[in-house]
Amino acid sequence: MTSQEVKALTGQYIMNTYGRFPVAIERGEGARLYDFEGREYIDFTSGIGVCDLGYGNPVWADAVAEQAKKLNHVSNLFYTEPAARLAEILCRRTGMSNVFFANGGGEANEGLIKLARKYSFDKYGKGRATIISLNNSFHGRTITTLMATGQERFHNYFFPFTEGFRYADANDLDSLKAVAGDDVCGVLVELVQGEGGVLPLDKEYVQQLQALCREKDWLLLVDEVQSGVGRTGSLFAFQQYGILPDVASFAKGIAGGLPMSGIMANEKCRDVLGPGTHATTFGANPVCAAAGLAVQQVLTDAFLEEVQAKGRYLREQIEALNLPCLGKTRGLGLMIGIEVKEGWSNGDVANRLVEAGLLVLTAGDGLRLLPPLVITKEEMDAGVAIMAKTLAQ
Numbered sequence: 001m002t003s004q005e006v007k008a009l010t011g012q013y014i015m016n017t018y019g020r021f022p023v024a025i026e027r028g029e030g031a032r033l034y035d036f037e038g039r040e041y042i043d044f045t046s047g048i049g050v051c052d053l054g055y056g057n058p059v060w061a062d063a064v065a066e067q068a069k070k071l072n073h074v075s076n077l078f079y080t081e082p083a084a085r086l087a088e089i090l091c092r093r094t095g096m097s098n099v100f101f102a103n104g105g106g107e108a109n110e111g112l113i114k115l116a117r118k119y120s121f122d123k124y125g126k127g128r129a130t131i132i133s134l135n136n137s138f139h140g141r142t143i144t145t146l147m148a149t150g151q152e153r154f155h156n157y158f159f160p161f162t163e164g165f166r167y168a169d170a171n172d173l174d175s176l177k178a179v180a181g182d183d184v185c186g187v188l189v190e191l192v193q194g195e196g197g198v199l200p201l202d203k204e205y206v207q208q209l210q211a212l213c214r215e216k217d218w219l220l221l222v223d224e225v226q227s228g229v230g231r232t233g234s235l236f237a238f239q240q241y242g243i244l245p246d247v248a249s250f251a252k253g254i255a256g257g258l259p260m261s262g263i264m265a266n267e268k269c270r271d272v273l274g275p276g277t278h279a280t281t282f283g284a285n286p287v288c289a290a291a292g293l294a295v296q297q298v299l300t301d302a303f304l305e306e307v308q309a310k311g312r313y314l315r316e317q318i319e320a321l322n323l324p325c326l327g328k329t330r331g332l333g334l335m336i337g338i339e340v341k342e343g344w345s346n347g348d349v350a351n352r353l354v355e356a357g358l359l360v361l362t363a364g365d366g367l368r369l370l371p372p373l374v375i376t377k378e379e380m381d382a383g384v385a386i387m388a389k390t391l392a393q
């Protein structure tokens, strides 16, 4: 097929819910993608933080192929090896106690919210089900996680939404205390607000928040759907913040390009969800879990240190360009936000870059870069060169 044919077929038969760039991708290699006519793109998006090992990675592809030949799916009514091994690795590397596997980020956050409410119900009974989340956050597109999202524009059309959410300002404990009450069971945060603009929370605030949650017996719920699995230069961002959440969700990069997500609970919360309280047909799928094991095999501690170094390098190179439309960079590891200066639109800037052969994302009113974690210096330099050439005026 040609790119044009793929776009026409999509327009006809797939619901028009995404504002897509005018590009159809056929294949990829490393951090490079190619359209149906063979045009090359440098990828600073990794499928919105999913393809952490890039494209065509042999360790990942062989693991997926071997598991697909052996056992594709058998349901959670039986035991399987890949998911059990992946859960063990995640717990050993983080200090968390056990895992529930699901399929996407919004669904993982649904599980995290259910766990928080049940923890409180079991211990204190009804009436203590409110979750405080942060303004400018993003937690998903289900009816409940839209409401967990602290942005008014998402609380539209789909009424009635799930009750029991209130919002506080990021990095402001007084704002949180002002909306708290006897009905609170948990506080939900992204340590680096992703969709909101790549805005890392202050470390001191996060540590004080953990202390307050412990004092009040509110669960500290950390959404690592975007920041997890090596993206910020540690396996999970909470490790850099020096905290251990009660429950953390993950998704996106966990299986390097196959749909998988989950939640991890600490020792206090390990038995809250018992038989019959939570389930999902595809959760812990053996092929996805085998892909997740391949990701863990690559993401050694030394590799994660390199992610931090690559993040620093890429930010330095971009800032050194001194482009008229771009300001300071921010973020952690290879989760990078770039200020788009007043008078310029981030959508326009992104479109110009994509047209010139560099795939980037927007977030808040800036640009967002989530390159594959395996990106090389040469690939980063090629992307920066496109920025320099395209955005000089």
Ligand code: PLP
Pocket: 104, 105, 106, 107, 109, 138, 139, 140, 141, 190, 194, 195, 223, 224, 225, 226, 227, 251, 252
């Ligand atoms: N939570 C965060 C922090 C996210 O960034 C996202 C997606 O961007 C989600 C939840 C929702 O994940 P999904 O689209 O996989 O449902």
